[in-house]
Amino acid sequence: MLPNLLNALHVLFAALWVGGMAFALLALRPALAALEPPQRLALMAGVHKRFFLLVWHAMPITLLSGYGLLFGVYGGFRGTGWHVHLMHLTGLVMAGVFLFIALVPWRAMRAALAAGDAPAAAAANGRIRTLVALNLALGLLTVGVAAWGKMG
Template identity: 60%
Template sequence: MTLAYVIHLLGAVLWVGGMAFGLLALRPALAGLAGPQRLAVLEAAYRRFFLVVWHAMPAMLITGYILVFWWFGGFAGAGWHVHVMHLTGLIMAAIFVLLFLGPWRRMRGALAAGDTASAGAAAERLRWMITANLVLGLVTVAVAGWGRFGG
C-alpha cells in the first residue's frame, strides 16, 4: 500500500506541479517572444508535459483504486475526502483527454500548416482548460490534506 500511495502522490506532484509551472512561470516568461516563437516553445513544452500526464494520470487512477479497495475496503470505508478526490480526479482526467484530442490537436495541426492565428487560438483554449484543471488539482490537493489530517 505504501508504494501505491507514493506513486499516487508523485503523479499528483508531477501533474499539478507541471500545470502550475506552465501557467505561472513558463507562459509569462514567453510573453516577450514573437507569436510564432512563443507557439513553438509552447508546442515543445506541451508535447513533453502531456507525455508525463499520459503516464501520471493512469498511474494515479490505478493507484487510487488500489488504495480505495485494498486500504479502505471500498468506497463505503473511505472518508468524504476520498470521494471528492475520486470525483475531481475523474473530471481532471476527462478535461485532459478533451484538451488533448481538441485544442492540442488543432494547435499542432495549425502549426504544421503554418497557420499561427489558428494555433494561437487553440493555445488560448488550452490555457483555459489547463487553468481549470489546475484549479481542480489544487482543490483536490487541499481536500486530500484536509480530509487526511483535518477531519
C-alpha cells in the same frame, strides 16, 4: 509494503501533474512575453508535447494507484471519508478535461502549426491554456481536500 508503494505513486504522480500545470501557467507563461509570437507558439508546442506525454503516464498511474488504495486498503467507498469521494470525483473530471485537451485543442494546434496557420494555432493554444487553468484549479482543490481529509 504495497499500500506504501501505492500511496507514494499516487502522491508523486499527482504532484507531478498538478505541479507541472502550476509551473506552466504561473512561471512559464508570463516569461513567454519576452519572445515574439512565432517563437512563443513554437516553444509552447514543444512544452505541450513533452508535458502531455508526461500526463499520459501520470494520469493513469494516479488513478490506478488511487483505486488500488481505495479497494485494496480501504475496502471500497464505504470505508472512506468524504474527502476520498471528492478526490475521486475531481480526479475523474481532471482526467476527462485532460483527455479533451489532448484530443481536441492540442490536435487542432498541431494541425494548424503543420499548415502554417499561426492564428488558428494561437487560438487552440488559448483553449489549451484555459482548460489547463481549469485543471489546475481542480488539482489544487483536490490536494487541499486530500490534506484536509487526512487530518480531519
